[in-house]
Amino acid sequence: MFLNNTINMFKNLFVLLAFVTVLACGSKPRVLLDEDTTTLKPSKQHEVIAKDVVSILQNYSYKKVAPSDSISQIVFDNLIKSLDEGKYYFTQADIDDMSQFRNNISQDMAKGDLSSAFYIFNKFNQRAIECLEYALKQIDAAHDFSKEEKYVSFRDKLDWFKSDQELKDHWRKRIKFDLLSLKLTSAEGKDESAKHKETLKKRYSNLLSQVKKTNSNDAFQYIMAAYTDAIDPHTTYYNPAFAQRFNEDMSNTLEGIGARLQLENDMVTIKEIIAGGPAYKDKTLKIDDRIIAVAQGDGEFEDIIGWRLDAAVAKIKGPKGTVVRLKILPAGQDISAQPVIVKLTREKIIIEEESAKKTIKTVKGDDGKTYRIGVITLPKFYIDFEGYRRGDPNYKSTTRDVSRILDTLNQEKVDAVVLDLRNNGGGSLQEAIELTGLFIEKGPVVQVRGVRNDVEVHEDRDNSVKWSGPFAVLINRFSASASEIFAGAIQDYGRGIILGSPSYGKGTVQSAVDMGRFISPTDKLKIRAAGATKDQDTPVGAPEFGQINVTIAKFYRINGSSTQHxxxxxxxxxxxxxxxxxxxxxxxxxxxxxxxxKSTNYSKIADLTSIKNKLKELHDARMKNSDEYKFLLEDIAEFQKMQNEVTEISLSEAQLKKEREDNKTKNRNRINRLLELHNMPLWKEGEPQPKVEFDFILDESLNIVKDFVNLLAKK
Structure with missing residues (x-):
């Protein structure tokens, strides 16, 4: 059984198009008539697919949810949020108008009626066009940069605009901020205002062009995502073009730098760093960093705020060996922060080659003894499935690679082993089971409950154990699926200790199904007679009616507890x-x-309760006197403060310049404090920002494992 259970954090990757910046801007809503050429309409294919997707999720998925008033409310909210997550576009009057569909949109979709959903999308599209045109006019308007005004760039925590005038004022400030930001990049005393205006005109004209190219397939993808998200975050419908790209793992992977992206608040946001790629090796990019501009080699930066995701990807990916520079807005920082420039050399990312790797770390105990700890880093649970099926005796897999590493660590007589599963999003279920078998004698590893509530227990049937010594597993919030199955089994058996932060909580199984299997022959004839509406770039061989990835099962630990949620x-x-x-x-x-x-029939290897309590006491005592731990807590508090508060940006040139200089100084002081803790040379003004690669979590985990070795020896 081979299941690709990688986190579906990129599920809206293809869906969110990002029409950036503006909307109603003072104009009155138009009635969207059928003969209006700007109105997008659903095709016969869209209507049939919508009806069948609702039926599938009601009758065949694990959750089995029927359309209802309550589901309609969630679908409505999802659609509004996906179109206007940052609350940049709609006024409260728009929301009030569209709320007439709030209680019946899912029931309409069950009948193949998409009129209300397309009404909402068309209203958004109309507003976007009107306000991009308004924004273009504002670029040449007079702006007083000496006047003190406040601008909020991320409005998701605020209410909808109360009036058209309030909306217009927001986007007047947006253009003013754009111009002021560009002005502050100019050399001292150099007037480049004409150049900056041309830069903005090019940006907004490009965005306007993208919006006008929006078609009914784009609208349908938004609408179906709003429905499937209301049922289950891992259930997704992909239209033919998106389905083909998803299956080829192309559009959702940034070819060249190795990162998965998603659009948030009109910005291309990093959601996963792919092990083995340039971004992974460089160590600079982090989860939730935002890419705001791209440059080819040493060329000029091109702003990509508000671009469609596919257009942004086209700028970032490129031939192997070429250089791309990214202008990054670090995670947690406001749009007014000083961007960081990251330079990467593109490579061809072959995901199957994300192999397990080992290092041996040394830790000194209080008694002066040196402990040698083997650290195995595992970025995903992989297997060469084709080689396995062919019977290739040298096929590559997680278990085989880790087994060889453990042989080496045994020969090198390490005192303990740590398996680092941080940021491991999952992969092959079978590999998670077999890898567990390297650390335990045979026994159950995971339970899977299907749509009919039948429970299947998956076991390791191999008596051999590759590592019987002290063992620890390191996880974090982005350890998911197969990682959670492995860590949960090790914890349940008492085979080792689990360190880090709580894992992701993805305990469901999905299956990709061609929608053509569900559409009746009669409906297929009707669709073909009407002329299927496809993207002009739909790849040859794409599933004619698209594909649905639907949840079909749920994982449970051997103690009976679900890993879900x-x-x-x-x-x-x-x-x-x-x-x-x-x-x-x-x-x-x-x-x-x-x-x-119900729990499975298994026997614990050891009861580590008392040892875990003692380990925590020793860890807490170290943390009380750890400057690095205090630094970590302060860093987290600052990050969460930035995430939770609504940040107002000054539109006074003098004040914004001062704020940026203060932020640069604050960032330099922060990094220097960390460098000082490690007795490293400090970062001086005018020098390039140094890469900081200290891993406090791993370092302290090694101290905990050293204590673990001692306590086990005493016991």
């Missing part, structure tokens, strides 16, 4: 900026809940 909680927990309310399965409103089934 709650994830795996470490025995010794480290603080993290990635909180459960914003990251992971628990942040998804429609996620399946945690529940419990």
């Amino acid at each position: 709650k994830g795996v909680h470490p025995d010794i927990e480290f603080p993290t900026q990635f909180t459960a309310d914003k990251y992971g399965e628990s942040s998804e409103p429609a996620a399946l809940p945690w529940d419990q089934i």
